[in-house]
Amino acid sequence: MRRAAWLVLIPLLFLALFYFYPLGSIFALSFEGGWVQPLSKLLTDNSIHRVVGFTFWQATLSTLLTLAIGLPAAHLLARYEFPGKRLLRVVSSIPFVLPTLVVAAAFNAVLGPRGWFNQALLAAGQPPVEFINTFTAILIAHVFYNTTIVLRMVGDFWSRLSPRIEQAASTLGASGWRVFVYITLPMLAPALAAAALLVFIFNFTSFGVVLVLGGPQFATIETEIYYQTVALFNLPTAALLALLQLLCTLALTIVYTLLSARLSRPVEPRAARLRPLRTQRAAWLSALFLTALAVLFIAPLSGLAARSVTRLETDRRQQAGPPGFTLDYYRALGDDPRNNLFFASPARAIQTSLVYAGSTVALALLTGVPTSWLLAQQERTRLARLLDPLLMLPLGTSALTLGLGFIVALDTPPLDLRASPVLVPLAHTLVALPFVVRSLVPALRSIRPRLRQAAAMLGATPRQVLLTIDVPLVGRAILAAALFAFAISVGEFGATALIARPEYPTMPVLIYRLLAQPGALTYGQAMALSTLLMLFTGGGMLLIERLRIADVGEF
């Protein structure tokens, strides 16, 4: 496979220009005035300490909560048969693929000041409940997002552990809880640790949820980078924070990679016979718990969709229609609520998002296809072998760090892309590339030369081989990769919030702005736009599921 070895230059050049160069610029900016000043700032600045402390604190608490809810559910999924089991699995995985702004808007639609719950309280003459801009909102949204990781990683591992091992322990005299402590828990440990760490990483770098649901009084490293950049334009401090964030996430990601390598330890391949729940009481308790869980997953999203077609407020001036079903919010998608230079109509945001997403798909396939082809080869050059871990680096880098890197590096010569419309798609491509490559490589590997030979022996011409073997196997994978890139691009918020030009907001950026505005109509527009974004990304992910041939859904 010496021929076409130059292809390796495509991903390498791409990463060098749009990953390493921006990060290097952040590094340079942080230490512009020498090492002493930034280091002493890190060590002595109380506000930085507070931010870092809160980041760890909320991530830890969110992770523990997610485990507390996910583990019992994982146990039930792994060991028992019950009605609605498949549904629970599907429903719990939906939030994971949705953009943070959709999730934030969904919680707002249910529990926000204009949401279903508080409007109902208002109608009943009760004082509203405060949820948005509370710590609770951050925690619940994180649980909502990440429980599926525990269900998938721990639950799947658990279901492959032979229950005979637990039975063996009980015949040797171990009571129920001792079986759990001495046998089940230690055997689950690698999966448990990997899942917990992954959840922690997601919580640690969570941006949209903290920004929109937590509000200004809760600052994590991520939101502080945003605040320092956008509000204070204090780039050196933002760069220092980004560097700190980079160190933390890289360290966490490395530990996670080491841990998940241990997960591949062979476990019992056979699936255990699933039993129904033993006692009536256990069955009722489990049903109650699982129903509550299903409600947690379904309520916000269906609440959002319903809110986008329902008017709840009574308008005293009779300008808007009466409460009830309405399509006004969708009709108003073309209206610019503020009508100034730094705002845009939802329709224009949709247009912008689609253009960016299309460009991202093109860029991601242009870099991703040759890269995957290289990685799928049996013999790889040394450079190509280096590619695999390099490509995963953007995954371990927070969106705000990437965005800040673009701002710092790409708006000054030699590479001035500040005004270029390609800046946003480039950032999105960086985020999407690992996913694109991960979905393409298995498909490319699955075409062993034997398959083509077998087809040829059965009388297929080279053209027929291409049409009947290569295209069906890779074509679907390329389509899936394109959809991944599309869904990631339309939903991306962190990097976009920093680098999108103010007059060209994307859908998530505009949802964020709309939610911060007063007015029933603006709120309705936010609901409608969020619902559309949910349909775009959810639909994309649904299509990917249907296209899946090999199991490419690894985290």
Next chain:
Amino acid sequence: MLELRNITKHYDGKPVLAGIDLQVPPGEVLALLGPSGSGKSTLLSIVAGLEMPDSGHVLWNGVDITHTPPHQRGFGLMFQDYALFPHRDVFGNVAFGLQMAGQAAEQTAARVRAALELVGLQGLERRDVSSLSGGEQQRVALARALAPQPQLLMLDEPLGSLDRALRTRLLGELAGILRQQQLTSLYVTHDQEEAYAIADRIAILNAGRLAQIGAPQELYRAPASAFVARFLGMHNLFSAHVDGGMLHTPFGALPAPANLPPRVQVLLRSDGLRIGAAGPQVLTGELRGKQFRGSQWLVQLAVQDTQIEIELPSSTALPALGTPLQVSFDLAQAVHIFPDE
């Protein structure tokens, strides 16, 4: 003394065990023998307490333990797939039962050493169980079940996943250990050779019912039904009908004993025939095949379109294939008559 009273169990509405009554006196090794799906492993799980019977009782020394959880029974169970704890080394596996019983560390160490010595694995305490060979894993599983000195030892197809040569060797060792420890044991298997070699008595299960129970030689000498005969590897089983005081079989008519139903199954024991026409009963057929088995010849004889298997001493001089051969037998010793199935 283990006693089972009228044990029944259903899975998804289908009966797996239909009224099993069984007693195992102290020190006896009882083999539960049956084809797959006969319910033998389910019976073992019920005795271990891993499954509850739908009805019936499990008694130990006269005490009803049907609802006692497995960890309070003090029985040992060796699983078919061994179910070794992957996160514990050999010592950690064998010591587990002793640790659960709250034994002191020194005592535990001594008992683990003794158990490993018994199975011939001394010195492997710190090995990872996944690094062991199949035979070694089997021994660790046995040592783990033996170490807490269970009152009753159950073994579920303990040699099932091993290759043939290893099986034969370990079978002998296992039989020796069970005898030496004088353990009351239940040994589940589908292999009659294994059951013969290890059991004091054999209980044959067929579709959730006890087909026959007795010492190996009793079963071999007098199978109680066509099923038992077939399961013990006896091939010359034929349908026959009774007419005019004669039993009409595919290989000829025989004088019928009194009071037979019109349709029966007839077993002609392959070890009950001699060469020659000395008889009381004589069969003439054509020699179709012969396999040398060391101490025996296994011979196929075609009698009136029916093939009969015969075991003859290897000292017998056999004619060429395709030539006629006469054999004779004694009705009382060579023929069993069973009711039609």
